[in-house]
Amino acid sequence: MAKETYVPPTLTVDSVIFQLTNDKLMVLLIKRANEPFKNSWALPGGYIAAGETTTEAMDRVLKNKAGLNSKNLGLIEQLYTFDTIARDPRGPAVAVTYMGLGRNLAESDDKTQHPTFFPVTDLPKLAYDHKDIIAYAHERLKSKLTYTNAIFALLELKFSLSELQTAYEAVLDRSLDKRNFRKKFLSLGLIQPTNEYRQDGAHRPARLYRFHHPGLQTLTRSFD
Amino acid sequence: MAKETYVPPTLTVDSVIFQLTNDKLMVLLIKRANEPFKNSWALPGGYIAAGETTTEAMDRVLKNKAGLNSKNLGLIEQLYTFDTIARDPRGPAVAVTYMGLGRNLAESDDKTQHPTFFPVTDLPKLAYDHKDIIAYAHERLKSKLTYTNAIFALLELKFSLSELQTAYEAVLDRSLDKRNFRKKFLSLGLIQPTNEYRQDGAHRPARLYRFHHPGLQTLTRSFD
DNA sequence: GCAAAAGTGTTTGGGATACACCCATGC
DNA sequence: GCATGGGTGTATCCCAAACACTTTTGC
Numbered sequence: 015m016a017k018e019t020y021v022p023p024t025l026t027v028d029s030v031i032f033q034l035t036n037d038k039l040m041v042l043l044i045k046r047a048n049e050p051f052k053n054s055w056a057l058p059g060g061y062i063a064a065g066e067t068t069t070e071a072m073d074r075v076l077k078n079k080a081g082l083n084s085k086n087l088g089l090i091e092q093l094y095t096f097d098t099i100a101r102d103p104r105g106p107a108v109a110v111t112y113m114g115l116g117r118n119l120a121e122s123d124d125k126t127q128h129p130t131f132f133p134v135t136d137l138p139k140l141a142y143d144h145k146d147i148i149a150y151a152h153e154r155l156k157s158k159l160t161y162t163n164a165i166f167a168l169l170e171l172k173f174s175l176s177e178l179q180t181a182y183e184a185v186l187d188r189s190l191d192k193r194n195f196r197k198k199f200l201s202l203g204l205i206q207p208t209n210e211y212r213q214d215g216a217h218r219p220a221r222l223y224r225f226h227h228p229g230l231q232t233l234t235r236s237f238d
Numbered sequence: 239m240a241k242e243t244y245v246p247p248t249l250t251v252d253s254v255i256f257q258l259t260n261d262k263l264m265v266l267l268i269k270r271a272n273e274p275f276k277n278s279w280a281l282p283g284g285y286i287a288a289g290e291t292t293t294e295a296m297d298r299v300l301k302n303k304a305g306l307n308s309k310n311l312g313l314i315e316q317l318y319t320f321d322t323i324a325r326d327p328r329g330p331a332v333a334v335t336y337m338g339l340g341r342n343l344a345e346s347d348d349k350t351q352h353p354t355f356f357p358v359t360d361l362p363k364l365a366y367d368h369k370d371i372i373a374y375a376h377e378r379l380k381s382k383l384t385y386t387n388a389i390f391a392l393l394e395l396k397f398s399l400s401e402l403q404t405a406y407e408a409v410l411d412r413s414l415d416k417r418n419f420r421k422k423f424l425s426l427g428l429i430q431p432t433n434e435y436r437q438d439g440a441h442r443p444a445r446l447y448r449f450h451h452p453g454l455q456t457l458t459r460s461f462d
Numbered sequence: 463g464c465a466a467a468a469g470t471g472t473t474t475g476g477g478a479t480a481c482a483c484c485c486a487t488g489c
Numbered sequence: 490g491c492a493t494g495g496g497t498g499t500a501t502c503c504c505a506a507a508c509a510c511t512t513t514t515g516c
Contacts, residue, residue: 191506191507191508193507193509194505194506194507198504201504213514213515216514216515216516217513217514218513218514219513235504238505
């Protein structure tokens with residue numbers, strides 16, 4: 015195929031940004047300002063331009079559409095590339111999707127896009143097949159928690175064991191046994207106790223822990 | 239961004255096709271007929287055109303460059319989408335990669351592309367970053383064998399337990415204990431004995447087994 | 463003293479691992 | 490009868506799962 019006559023398909027990037035708020039897993043959505051699906055909620059996404067990498071496009075789109083700096087994400091992972099014949103009413107396209115995990119991410123006050131975090135268990139009606147993409151991302155995240163320490167990206171640098179467990183429970187959407195959880199997680203040797211405690215109401219203060227090493231690690235024994 | 243002025247990046251598809259030959263894991267390569275990397279070995283790949291899905295492009299490229307019909311693959315799985323700034327000397331590009339598994343796939347006698355299966359443990363010098371892509375695919379396949387029945391795509395419909403074990407050993411690149419392997423695999427309840435035996439030399443004939451259900455299944459307990 | 467979350471051990475069952483010999487066949 | 494791969498069982502260890510009470514604090 016000669017370079018001169020080659021026309022590539024439309025290429026887009028969509029991001030599934032998760033964070034925890036009030037012990038619930040939330041996902042970032044924006045309100046579409048333009049057709050198609052004008053005024054529907056959707057994942058932040060946009061075109062990838064020539065000369066741009068997919069991650070550069072993701073950064074740009076997150077900044078422009080949601081006021082979010084990707085430097086504030088603790089972990090970014092590519093999810094899947096969807097063939098989107100009939101997905102975008104404007105015609106066939108290919109969509110590269112990424113998942114981002116963060117903590118204390120702000121909803122910018124963009125009056126056009128209205129970036130807003132919604133609980134994954136209670137989503138509004140979504141544009142395109144974004145509901146499926148979020149479900150796919152959620153499954154990937156659940157799986158990731160069982161064989162890596164990815165949970166760190168959803169937590170503060172220092173955290174109590176109860177916070178850790180609650181984070182797991184929020185993502186996995188089921189309750190875990192406190193004693194077994196602590197025994198198992200501590201035996202993985204990923205976290206260390208600090209000498210700090212957090213006082214947090216009319217009850218015993220919680221010891222704070224931190225991960226030995228920043229960044230993603232694979233677990234020696236798969237969790238759960 | 240206005241539709242009229244939008245120019246997407248170059249989009250390509252590359253395929254990592256695996257099969258077993260003589261108890262070794264082999265990968266399909268072609269000899270590049272054109273620059274860049276003319277005369278280097280490379281994964282079969284090519285451009286994705288507007289109006290074409292990534293899987294359609296994969297099918298077309300496999301057919302044209304390696305004479306391979308994707309219907310002969312037992313399993314096809316998307317691997318990853320690579321940002322390829324500086325990967326293709328002709329400029330930035332995005333490459334969608336797929337892994338395909340098959341059995342008794344022929345090397346067509348194309349005198350230009352010379353499609354040939356090489357042992358993954360003994361690859362020639364490769365164009366682009368295709369060596370890394372093959373390594374990535376191999377890791378994904380190893381992992382996939384531990385939590386799915388993906389091995390079926392590398393085997394005949396009926397197979398002996400020794401063939402099954404040898405296939406696992408070829409992909410995982412390590413030896414397994416025969417008694418434990420059989421006990422474990424049979425306990426998964428995925429395969430059933432047939433009444434057929436295969437005579438295959440000066441020794442006891444091997445009973446043949448088959449999977450209960452065609453297609454990919456997730457294991458109830460992860461293997462290995 | 464009471465409410466509320468933090469913290470802590472033991473028992474049991476199932477599966478992973480390690481390991482060696484007999485069986486059926488061709489020549 | 491011997492070489493070749495097919496086929497089989499047991500003992501041990503570790504880990505997952507189940508399960509309830511004491512501690513520390515604020516009010």
